Each structure stands twice: as C-alpha cells, then as structure tokens.
Amino acid sequence: MNDQTKASGRHFVRPAIGSVTLCLIATLYVLLVTNRMFWTKAYGYFLAEPAAFTAFVIGISAAMMGIFTLFSAKYLTKPALIFFVLVASVSSWFNDQFGVIIDKEMIRNAAVSTGAESGHLITTRFITYVLLTGIVPSLIICWVRIVHRPILKKLAWNTAVILACSAVFVVAGTTFYKTYAGVGRAHRDLMDTLNPVIPIASAVRYTIDSQRDANVVASPLGTDAHKVGVVDNGKPRVTIIVAGETARAQDFSLGGYGKMTNPELAKRNVVYFPNTSSCGTATATSIPCLFSVYTRGEYTHRKGLETENLLDVLTHAKVDVTWLDNDTGSYDVTDRVPYTYLPPSADPRFCKDGECRDEILVDKVDGWLDKVKGDSVLVLHQLGSHGPAYYQRYPEEFRRFRPDCRSNDFSSCSQEEITNAYDNTILYTDHVVSMVIDKLKQRSGSISGAVLYFSDHGESLGENGIYLHGTPYIIAPAQQTQVPMLFWMADDLAKVGGFDMACLSKQAAQGTHSHDNIFHSVLGMMDVSTKVYDPKLDVFAACRAPSNKLAQN
Ligand SMILES: [Zn+2]
Structure with a gap:
C-alpha cells in the first residue's frame, strides 16, 4: 500500500513517456504552434492543388519528425527538443509580428546589431509570447520522465522511425515533384520560414561563413589613384x-x-x-x-x-x-x-x-x-x-x-x-x-x-x-x-x-x-x-x- 502510494505519487509528479513519443509531440507542437506563417504561405501557393498541398503537409511533418527523432538518445533528447522549441518560438514571433524571414543575412544583422538596437525588439508582448510558447513547453519537457529502451532496441526503433519518415517524405515529394518544383521556382520564399529548421540552418551557415572570413586580408584596390588636379x-x-x-x-x-x-x-x-x-x-x-x-x-x-x-x-x-x-x-x-x-x-x-x-x-x-x-x-x-x-x-x-x-x-x-x-x-x-x-x-x-x-x-x-x-x-x-x-x-x-x-x-x-x-x-x-x-x-x-x-x- 505504502509502496503503491509512493509509486503513484511519483507517477503523478513526473509522467513517464517514451522518447520517440516525446519527439512526436514536440514535432506536432512546433508544426502547429510556431509555423503559422509557413503554413499560411504554403496554403496560398498550393491553392489550386489541394492534393499536392495535403502531400506537402504530410511530407514536411514526416521530415520534421525524422529530424527530431535523430536526437532521441539518452541525455540528448531533452536539451535538443528544448532548443528546437525555443528557437521556433522566438523565430515565429518575428515571422508573425513583422513578416521577417530569419535567413543568413538576418542572422548577420542580429549578430552585428547593438544592444540598444535589439533592446527595442524586446517588448512585454514578446516576453509573454516566448514565455507561453517557448518557456512553458520547455519546462514540461524538463518535467516529464523519459523512458529509454535498452540501447540496441532503441537504435533499431529509432532507425525504423527515421526510415519510415524518410520514406513518407520521399513518396510525397516524388508524387508531386513537378508541382513542388514549379511552386518552389515561382515562390522562392516557400521554405524560408519553416521553424525551427531554417533559423538553425541559417545560424550554422552564418557561423561557417564568419569562421572562414575571420582572417581575410583585403587586397589593394586602385593603388594607382591620383587627383587629376584640373580644378585649382x-x-x-x-x-x-x-x-x-x-x-x-x-x-x-x-x-x-x-x-x-x-x-x-x-x-x-x-x-x-x-x-x-x-x-x-x-x-x-x-x-x-x-x-x-x-x-x-x-x-x-x-x-x-x-x-x-x-x-x-x-x-x-x-x-x-x-x-x-x-x-x-x-x-x-x-x-x-x-x-x-x-x-x-x-x-x-x-x-x-x-x-x-x-x-x-x-x-x-x-x-x-x-x-x-x-x-x-x-x-x-x-x-x-x-x-x-x-x-x-x-x-x-x-x-x-x-x-x-x-x-x-x-x-x-x-x-x-x-x-x-x-x-x-x-x-x-x-x-x-x-x-x-x-x-x-x-x-x-x-x-x-x-x-x-x-x-x-x-x-x-x-x-x-x-x-x-x-x-x-x-x-x-x-x-x-x-x-x-x-x-x-x-x-x-x-x-x-x-x-x-x-x-x-x-x-x-x-x-x-x-x-x-x-x-x-x-x-x-x-x-x-x-x-x-x-x-x-x-x-x-x-x-x-x-x-x-x-x-x-
Ligand atoms: Zn540599415
């Protein structure tokens, strides 16, 4: 009795959940809550092609699930999911409030902007939004207890999920390949706001670029320059x-x-x-x-x-x-x-x-x-x-x-x-x-x-x-x-x-x-x-x- 109470008490305080299930919930969360601009754009661009749009939604969702599942490993799941949710929360604020796209150039602007400049963007509404859509879900991820399978079983299960997701993505992509290529060419911004994938990829690209550019020395230009002095x-x-x-x-x-x-x-x-x-x-x-x-x-x-x-x-x-x-x-x-x-x-x-x-x-x-x-x-x-x-x-x-x-x-x-x-x-x-x-x-x-x-x-x-x-x-x-x-x-x-x-x-x-x-x-x-x-x-x-x-x- 005593043991049971303890067990159920612990159970009540920290619900247990499989790590792939948690990845699935996190995937659905970022897709539904932090990608309003992405889905609105996609819906508009595929208006004439409802079947292609449905396959697009399924394919993107599967790809996101596959990516999240890559991080389903002991000590990695929680920090990775929290990072994804926080990035998606902050980015979606700028997408939805300002129509801003977080690409490599935008990351460059953010990186070089002054404290006072960025300070103006931190409003009460921004803090409330990030609290509700970023911090609270992160705390829930912290709170739950992840049940990991034994290592080999886990590896097999993760691989199966990732392969299944990739298969869905590939089938959806190839079935409507022509439509996607056409829409992609006509609307280059289609994928620009997919959270948190695009902001993270942009930050990685920016970091690689700045590492590479760190020691660049400018080569001389116009060393022959001289004033012609026609005016005196x-x-x-x-x-x-x-x-x-x-x-x-x-x-x-x-x-x-x-x-x-x-x-x-x-x-x-x-x-x-x-x-x-x-x-x-x-x-x-x-x-x-x-x-x-x-x-x-x-x-x-x-x-x-x-x-x-x-x-x-x-x-x-x-x-x-x-x-x-x-x-x-x-x-x-x-x-x-x-x-x-x-x-x-x-x-x-x-x-x-x-x-x-x-x-x-x-x-x-x-x-x-x-x-x-x-x-x-x-x-x-x-x-x-x-x-x-x-x-x-x-x-x-x-x-x-x-x-x-x-x-x-x-x-x-x-x-x-x-x-x-x-x-x-x-x-x-x-x-x-x-x-x-x-x-x-x-x-x-x-x-x-x-x-x-x-x-x-x-x-x-x-x-x-x-x-x-x-x-x-x-x-x-x-x-x-x-x-x-x-x-x-x-x-x-x-x-x-x-x-x-x-x-x-x-x-x-x-x-x-x-x-x-x-x-x-x-x-x-x-x-x-x-x-x-x-x-x-x-x-x-x-x-x-x-x-x-x-x-x-
Ligand atoms: Zn300027």
Missing part, C-alpha cells in the same frame, strides 16, 4: 557623405510624397534622384556593398572583405578620409581609415540609453572642418529612421506629424500612428542633412563643399503585413529597396569643376540609379583618376564640361 581655385574640395539609415524613397516629399517631409532640403537647391535602388535590404549588406567597387550583381560579403573599397582608393589618392558613426558600425569598410563611434560618448545633449540622435553627427562637423587642410571626405553614418522605436529618433520639435506611435510595439499603434512616427524621422533627417549643407555653405570662402546623401535600404511599414526590413532581396517589396539619394554642390565648385547642375537635375529625374553608382560618382566628383574608375557608373560624368571629364585612367 586654391580651396580644398570637401565632400560630406551622409550615409542614411532605413529611409525609404516613398516617404520623401522631394520625390512626390503627399506629406511635406523635406521642407528644409526643398529650399536648398539639391539634386534629388527619385528612382534609386539599394544594394541590399539590410545595413550589413548595403553599406559594405555600396562602398565596394562591385555592382549589386557582383557583390558578395566575401568579395567585400577581400577587396579594398572606395575609402581606401580615396586614401591612395591622398584624400583625407574620416568616418563618424552614430549607427551600428561600418561593417569593415573603415578598417584602414580613421573611425569614431559616437554613442559611447553618451553626450547628454543627444544621447539616452545608449543611443544618440543624429544631431550628434552635425555637432562634430565644425571641429572636423577646422582641421581640413587638403581634399577631404567625411562620412557621417546616421541612425536615421531605424525602427521599431521610430519615436526615439527625433526630438519633440520634430513631432510634427501626429498622432505618432510612441511605442516600439507596433500592435499598440494604428497604421496612421506608425506612419506618422516614421515620417517624423524623415523630417528630422531632412533637418540633419540641411544643417550639414549649411555648415559647408558657411565656409564657402575657404573650402569647396559638396554633400551626397543616400539611404542604405528602405523600410516596410505594414504593407502586406510586413514591417521593418531585411526581406531577401529577390522577394523584397519596393518599400525596402527604393531609397532616397540626393546631391548638393557649392556654386563655385560646380563652376570651376565644370559640373552642369541643370543637366544633372534632368538626368536624375529621368534615369534610374542605384548604389552601384556611388563608388564611381564619388571618385568622379573628387577628380580621382584610377583604372578602377568606370565613367559609365559615374552619375556626374555625362554632365561635366569636356575639359573636366575624367577618363578611365
């Missing part, structure tokens, strides 16, 4: 590149947006390029790509690391280069030039909780200009419109579009509030870039100034249920790939350098442009000649007086 008005040529963050072309009134988001730039005689596409949909891709010699089609992360970039070529031509960063770093672009990361200064005028408003960059311009001796390029890397905490990017006086979303949890704001907060960030960027232009104007007696502004990528604000950015380029919406780009040049520089600004305005309005143009246009603008310069990609080349044209070498 006795003043140094100073270009300030404002590298924007998360600004999308759609919300720039210079490009025709209905709300006046560019009131200050509109008064400053800038040339706006309304049709400009980005190299990537995330900072970690776009920034190294646009400073590289490669076009979007040619660029890879590895190639970017292996080759010196625009800043190095300028340095070879004895142009002074400096980079001031208020964003998330320079992604190895500044490995060989002076670089200052401003947020740690925690300047109370601009900074709070590890992040600073972009006026901290403008604040540094005068000090830098005081030291300018010869031709120079300054890069100001903005925090710009980085989300989801748009409302923290601008001060009170730029809270012009109201009501604005005052939360980093989009679900607590209306669409109008989210858009208003985002538009206020654009309004503030308009102010920041205008102030940079004014700083150069004030010194027109001693320097010849120019400003180039572009954003690294755009942003989704809920269109088709997608928020933020980083969607794989091939399926990314235009909101993420169409970016603002603009140019301002001091009158005396335009005159002496033979830049026909009317011609440039016309060309900017009519043509299509991209990040591919930046490398060559900056060299052209600075009159740096090198054999790696390609006049076809220099937006200024067609609008310069013949005597000022820069030849390829």
Whole structure:
C-alpha cells in the first residue's frame, strides 16, 4: 500500500513517456504552434492543388519528425527538443509580428546589431509570447520522465522511425515533384520560414561563413589613384557623405510624397534622384556593398572583405578620409581609415540609453572642418529612421506629424500612428542633412563643399503585413529597396569643376540609379583618376564640361 502510494505519487509528479513519443509531440507542437506563417504561405501557393498541398503537409511533418527523432538518445533528447522549441518560438514571433524571414543575412544583422538596437525588439508582448510558447513547453519537457529502451532496441526503433519518415517524405515529394518544383521556382520564399529548421540552418551557415572570413586580408584596390588636379581655385574640395539609415524613397516629399517631409532640403537647391535602388535590404549588406567597387550583381560579403573599397582608393589618392558613426558600425569598410563611434560618448545633449540622435553627427562637423587642410571626405553614418522605436529618433520639435506611435510595439499603434512616427524621422533627417549643407555653405570662402546623401535600404511599414526590413532581396517589396539619394554642390565648385547642375537635375529625374553608382560618382566628383574608375557608373560624368571629364585612367 505504502509502496503503491509512493509509486503513484511519483507517477503523478513526473509522467513517464517514451522518447520517440516525446519527439512526436514536440514535432506536432512546433508544426502547429510556431509555423503559422509557413503554413499560411504554403496554403496560398498550393491553392489550386489541394492534393499536392495535403502531400506537402504530410511530407514536411514526416521530415520534421525524422529530424527530431535523430536526437532521441539518452541525455540528448531533452536539451535538443528544448532548443528546437525555443528557437521556433522566438523565430515565429518575428515571422508573425513583422513578416521577417530569419535567413543568413538576418542572422548577420542580429549578430552585428547593438544592444540598444535589439533592446527595442524586446517588448512585454514578446516576453509573454516566448514565455507561453517557448518557456512553458520547455519546462514540461524538463518535467516529464523519459523512458529509454535498452540501447540496441532503441537504435533499431529509432532507425525504423527515421526510415519510415524518410520514406513518407520521399513518396510525397516524388508524387508531386513537378508541382513542388514549379511552386518552389515561382515562390522562392516557400521554405524560408519553416521553424525551427531554417533559423538553425541559417545560424550554422552564418557561423561557417564568419569562421572562414575571420582572417581575410583585403587586397589593394586602385593603388594607382591620383587627383587629376584640373580644378585649382586654391580651396580644398570637401565632400560630406551622409550615409542614411532605413529611409525609404516613398516617404520623401522631394520625390512626390503627399506629406511635406523635406521642407528644409526643398529650399536648398539639391539634386534629388527619385528612382534609386539599394544594394541590399539590410545595413550589413548595403553599406559594405555600396562602398565596394562591385555592382549589386557582383557583390558578395566575401568579395567585400577581400577587396579594398572606395575609402581606401580615396586614401591612395591622398584624400583625407574620416568616418563618424552614430549607427551600428561600418561593417569593415573603415578598417584602414580613421573611425569614431559616437554613442559611447553618451553626450547628454543627444544621447539616452545608449543611443544618440543624429544631431550628434552635425555637432562634430565644425571641429572636423577646422582641421581640413587638403581634399577631404567625411562620412557621417546616421541612425536615421531605424525602427521599431521610430519615436526615439527625433526630438519633440520634430513631432510634427501626429498622432505618432510612441511605442516600439507596433500592435499598440494604428497604421496612421506608425506612419506618422516614421515620417517624423524623415523630417528630422531632412533637418540633419540641411544643417550639414549649411555648415559647408558657411565656409564657402575657404573650402569647396559638396554633400551626397543616400539611404542604405528602405523600410516596410505594414504593407502586406510586413514591417521593418531585411526581406531577401529577390522577394523584397519596393518599400525596402527604393531609397532616397540626393546631391548638393557649392556654386563655385560646380563652376570651376565644370559640373552642369541643370543637366544633372534632368538626368536624375529621368534615369534610374542605384548604389552601384556611388563608388564611381564619388571618385568622379573628387577628380580621382584610377583604372578602377568606370565613367559609365559615374552619375556626374555625362554632365561635366569636356575639359573636366575624367577618363578611365
Ligand atoms: Zn540599415
């Protein structure tokens, strides 16, 4: 009696379960609870083929069961299943809330993002969701007692289950092979959100890549670069590149947006390029790509690391280069030039909780200009419109579009509030870039100034249920790939350098442009000649007086 009570008591506290059964329950759990986006997409893509869809569901489920069963071994089952459930829980939050896909590039973004940046994504709703869908099931897995068969029997049983699952997967796959191949080609994102398989595979691929890239040394580029010196008005040529963050072309009134988001730039005689596409949909891709010699089609992360970039070529031509960063770093672009990361200064005028408003960059311009001796390029890397905490990017006086979303949890704001907060960030960027232009104007007696502004990528604000950015380029919406780009040049520089600004305005309005143009246009603008310069990609080349044209070498 006493023994029985004990036994049943123990039984009650910790239910016993076979390890393969536990794998099956965990499989069903992640498939049903954490793959809403995956199934919704698949259902949509297979709408015309119900039989193929049914086989797809069965095949995917069998494959997942097979994978989980691989980890059915003493001391391994529980940690593996808990890991799968937690990864699936966190990933599904980002899938469902932001339409975000966790691929290798997204893992790269996460790995290089700052603490403050990631902090904005940790909301109360996020914690609650992970608690309910990740932590609680993990505790249940911890709690149950796994009954393992004797080792040989277990091996046989696991093998049988894995073989059976593989067989189901193969039969389902081959029966509807043509349909799957067709749908897969038409919808490349079909498999992108299968949790937890894709996030784990992406993290493994990212880790392998970064190990391989760890000791890459950039090979020299454009060491023949030299200034051609056709301009001599006795003043140094100073270009300030404002590298924007998360600004999308759609919300720039210079490009025709209905709300006046560019009131200050509109008064400053800038040339706006309304049709400009980005190299990537995330900072970690776009920034190294646009400073590289490669076009979007040619660029890879590895190639970017292996080759010196625009800043190095300028340095070879004895142009002074400096980079001031208020964003998330320079992604190895500044490995060989002076670089200052401003947020740690925690300047109370601009900074709070590890992040600073972009006026901290403008604040540094005068000090830098005081030291300018010869031709120079300054890069100001903005925090710009980085989300989801748009409302923290601008001060009170730029809270012009109201009501604005005052939360980093989009679900607590209306669409109008989210858009208003985002538009206020654009309004503030308009102010920041205008102030940079004014700083150069004030010194027109001693320097010849120019400003180039572009954003690294755009942003989704809920269109088709997608928020933020980083969607794989091939399926990314235009909101993420169409970016603002603009140019301002001091009158005396335009005159002496033979830049026909009317011609440039016309060309900017009519043509299509991209990040591919930046490398060559900056060299052209600075009159740096090198054999790696390609006049076809220099937006200024067609609008310069013949005597000022820069030849390829
Ligand atoms: Zn970015």
